[in-house]
Amino acid sequence: MTLVSQKAPDFKLDGVVNGEFKTVSLEEYKGKWLVFFFYPLDFTFV
Amino acid sequence: MPEFKQRGCEIVGVSVDSKFSHQQWVNQPRNQGGIQGTAYPLLSDIKKTASRDYGVLSESAGISFRGLFIINPEGVIEVEMVNNFPIGRSSDEILRLVDAAQESKKGMVCPMNFAKGKEAINPKDAKSWFSKNAK
Numbered sequence: 001m002t003l004v005s006q007k008a009p010d011f012k013l014d015g016v017v018n019g020e021f022k023t024v025s026l027e028e029y030k031g032k033w034l035v036f037f038f039y040p041l042d043f044t045f046v
Numbered sequence: 047m048p049e050f051k052q053r054g055c056e057i058v059g060v061s062v063d064s065k066f067s068h069q070q071w072v073n074q075p076r077n078q079g080g081i082q083g084t085a086y087p088l089l090s091d092i093k094k095t096a097s098r099d100y101g102v103l104s105e106s107a108g109i110s111f112r113g114l115f116i117i118n119p120e121g122v123i124e125v126e127m128v129n130n131f132p133i134g135r136s137s138d139e140i141l142r143l144v145d146a147a148q149e150s151k152k153g154m155v156c157p158m159n160f161a162k163g164k165e166a167i168n169p170k171d172a173k174s175w176f177s178k179n180a181k
Contacts, residue, residue: 009099016088
């Protein structure tokens with residue numbers, strides 16, 4: 001089932017921003033366009 | 047990626063790796079296979095919840111396909127693209143889709159091969175687009 005035209009599922013995940021650990025959620029991007037992409041594994045290509 | 051910033055578009059990447067793995071990868075020079083200098087967030091979906099919620103988890107491999115979503119300022123998904131593992135993406139391809147999605151928010155529709163600078167179709171006056179652009 002496609003998610004097109006649906007509300008994007010919320011996420012709140014730990015990660016790395018500019019080399020520092022940080023928690024990032026979808027909510028922070030309200031009011032902005034966002035390209036949210038998945039990739040299989042680090043140390044491969046994106 | 048200044049082209050995305052210029053369009054007011056943020057980027058977030060995610061895989062099922064740990065945040066520690068992400069940090070190592072971000073610190074590794076590009077000529078050694080790293081992605082040093084990457085400024086956008088890389089998130090750790092170690093519990094695979096986001097991958098499942100977005101429908102891009104390969105249950106057999108336990109990792110995410112190359113899924114990409116363009117989310118508008120209201121939090122609604124405008125574009126969904128999912129590639130199999132060996133098929134990489136192109137920033138030009140994604141920029142074109144961001145441009146088309148943004149144009150569509152102005153009430154325009156974007157025909158085949160639409161790109162920034164090209165004329166989109168005003169659905170209230172489609173005839174004028176066809177008379178100018180269709181051969």
